[in-house]
Amino acid sequence: MYADLHIHTTYSDGIYSPKEIINKAINAKLHKIAITDHDNYFGSLEAQKILNDIDSNLELIPGVEFSCHDSGSEFHIIGLFIDFDNSNLSGLISKMQDERMKSIKKIISHLQSKNIEIDLNKVTSRAKGSIGRPHIALELVEKGFARNVNDAFDKYLSNNILGKIKEPRMSTLEAIEIIRQSNGLPIWAHPKLSNDLSSNIKKLKNQGLIGVEIQSPRYGLNRQSELINICKKYKLLYSGGSDFHGVHEGVEISRNNAINEEEYNTLLEAKKDLW
Numbered sequence: 001m002y003a004d005l006h007i008h009t010t011y012s013d014g015i016y017s018p019k020e021i022i023n024k025a026i027n028a029k030l031h032k033i034a035i036t037d038h039d040n041y042f043g044s045l046e047a048q049k050i051l052n053d054i055d056s057n058l059e060l061i062p063g064v065e066f067s068c069h070d071s072g073s074e075f076h077i078i079g080l081f082i083d084f085d086n087s088n089l090s091g092l093i094s095k096m097q098d099e100r101m102k103s104i105k106k107i108i109s110h111l112q113s114k115n116i117e118i119d120l121n122k123v124t125s126r127a128k129g130s131i132g133r134p135h136i137a138l139e140l141v142e143k144g145f146a147r148n149v150n151d152a153f154d155k156y157l158s159n160n161i162l163g164k165i166k167e168p169r170m171s172t173l174e175a176i177e178i179i180r181q182s183n184g185l186p187i188w189a190h191p192k193l194s195n196d197l198s199s200n201i202k203k204l205k206n207q208g209l210i211g212v213e214i215q216s217p218r219y220g221l222n223r224q225s226e227l228i229n230i231c232k233k234y235k236l237l238y239s240g241g242s243d244f245h246g247v248h249e250g251v252e253i254s255r256n257n258a259i260n261e262e263e264y265n266t267l268l269e270a271k272k273d274l275w
Contacts, residue, residue, distance in 0.1 A: 001030075001215075001255040001256065001257075001258035001259065001260055002030070002031050002032065002255075002258055002259060002260050002261040002263075002264050003030065003031060003032035003033065003034075003061075003241075003258050003259050003261075003263075003264040004025065004028075004030055004032075004033050004034070004241040004242050004244070004253055004254075004257060004258040005032070005033070005034040005036070005061060005063065005078070005080060005187075005239050005240065005241040005258075005259065005264075005267075006034065006036050006063075006065070006078060006189060006213065006216070006239075006240065006241030006242060006243045006244075007021055007025075007033055007034065007035050007036060007241060007242060007243075007244045007253060008035070008036065008037055008038070008043075008065075008243070008244060008245045008246075009021055009035055009037055009043035009047070009129075010043070010128050010129075011035075011037045011040060011042045011043030011046070011128045011129030011130065012037035012038040012039070012040065012043070012065075012129055012130040012132065013038060013130075013132055013134040013245055014037070014043075014244070014245045014246050014247075015245065015246035015247055016246045018035065018043050018044075018046040018047035018050060019046075019047075019050050021033070021035060021043075021047065021244075021253065022047055022050055022051060022054075022056075022058065024244075024252070024253045025058055025253055026056055026058055028252075028253050028254045028255060029255065030058065030253070030255065030258060031057070031058065031059065031261070031264075032058070032059045032060075032061055032264060033058065033059075033060060033061065033241075033253070034060070034061040034062070034063035034078075034080055034241070035047050035060065035063060036063040036064055036065040036078050036079075036080075036189075036241075037064065037065065037129055037130060038065050038066075038067055038130045038132065039064070039065075039066060039067060039093065039096040039097070039100065039130045040064065040093050040096070040097065040129040040130045041062065041063070041064045041082075041084050041093065042128065042129040043128075043129060044060065044062055044063060044064070044084070045084065047060050048060050048062075061080055061081060062080075062081060062082050062083070062084055062184075063078060063079060063080050063081075063082065064078070064079045064082060064089075064093075064179075065077070065078045065079075065189060066078075066079070066096075066170060066175035066178075066179075067096075067167065067168070067169050067170070068169055068170055068171060068172045068174075068175050069169040069170075069171065069172070070171060070172040070173075070200075070203070073196075073200075074169070075172050075188065075200075075204075076188075076189040076190065077172060077175040077176060077179070077186055077187065077188060077189065077209075078186070078187040078188075078189045078213075078239070079175075079178075079179035079182065079184040079185070079186060079187075080184055080185045080187060080239065080267065080271075081183065081184050081185055081267075081268075081271045082179060082182040082183065082184030083182045083183045083184070084182075086181060086182040086183070088178055088181050088182070089178055089179075089181070089182040092170070092174070092178050096130070096168060096170070097130065097131075099168035100130055100131050100132060100167070100168055101124075101131060102168075103165065103166065103167050103168055104120070104123065104124075104131050104132070104133075104135075104136065105120065106165045107133065107136060107157070107162060107165055108120050108123065108136065110162065110165060111136075111156060116140070116145055116156065117143075118136065118139050118140065118143065119139070122139055122142075123135050123136055123139050126138055126139065132167065133153070133157045133167065134149060136152070136156075136157060137149045137152035137153055137156075137157055138152075140152040140155075140156060140157075149247065172204060172207060173207045176204070176207045176208040176209060177207075177208065180208050180274075183271075183274075183275040184271075185210040185211060185237075185239075185267060185270060185271055185274075186208060186209050186210050186211075187209075187210065187211045187212065187213060187237075187239045188201070188204055188209060188211070188212045188213065189213050189243070190213055190216050190218050190219075190243060191212060191213070191227065197226075197230065198230060198233075201230055201234055201236070202234060205234050205236060209236065210236065210237055210270060210274075211231070211236050211237035211238060211239045211267065211270075212227055212230070212231050212236050212237075212238070212239065213227075213239050213240045213241070214227045214228050214231060214238045214239070214240055214259075215238070215239075215240025215241065215257065215258065215259050215263075216240055216241070216242075216243060216257070217242060217243065217248075217251045217257050218243065237263075237266055237267055237270055238259060238263045238266070238267075239259060239263070239267060240257070240258070240259045240263075241257060241258060241259070242254065242257035242258070244257075
């Protein structure tokens with residue numbers, strides 16, 4: 001396999017730095033990777049600077065993963081080959097960072113009301129890019145309120161526990177439009193199989209979706225086969241990757257979680273044809 005187009009770093013909720021991600025990708029003998037941190041591209045910028053200074057054939061594809069909602073459901077839309085200099089994109093990134101900080105402050109205030117003393121400054125110091133609940137979870141572990149990150153979510157940070165305190169989400173239409181305005185390809189990341197899958201893909205394609213992740217460690221063969229058939233039906237391209245964060249057992253940056261060269265080249269040609 002050739003290209004892992006879904007990777008996270010310490011600039012969102014991954015535990016490895018851009019430099020460490022690059023080393024993992026080189027060791028895995030991948031040709032292309034995309035760092036797709038949540039709602040920001042700062043890890044990708046750092047990774048490109050590192051690649052510019054080393055002797056490697058690894059190529060970095062500019063990417064981002066937007067957290068979205070539509071009709072009450074959550075979606076993740078990845079942008080590949082995007083132009084980081086686009087002012088609309090940078091404006092949306094800035095807006096999402098502000099909204100994320102507001103959400104974090106509400107969560108910390110909620111925890112403090114339950115006599116769980118968490119310091120905002122220490123939480124923010126853990127976040128290099130997009131701040132989120134995982135950074136609070138790490139502080140809860142550090143303070144002894146939880147055994148590990150999963151325990152912190154189970155006890156304090158799940159959607160059921162936090163109730164109306166929600167992490168910020170944009171609409172799928174806004175994400176897709178911004179990605180296309182930035183000369184990128186919008187991709188639906190790790191869609192779940194459901195009775196609404198076909199109708200959701202049709203809706204997203206009408207909004208401007210270009211492709212769907214058909215390669216992911218989350219999938220079994222049946223799920224992958226169904227996604228491939230739906231992509232063929234709606235003439236959508238294939239993408240995929242490890243969705244690597246460094247915290248899920250058995251999930252690594254590797255050729256097993258990557259798309260092949262033909263699938264990658266089809267994405268590249270679509271990029272050239274569109275822009």
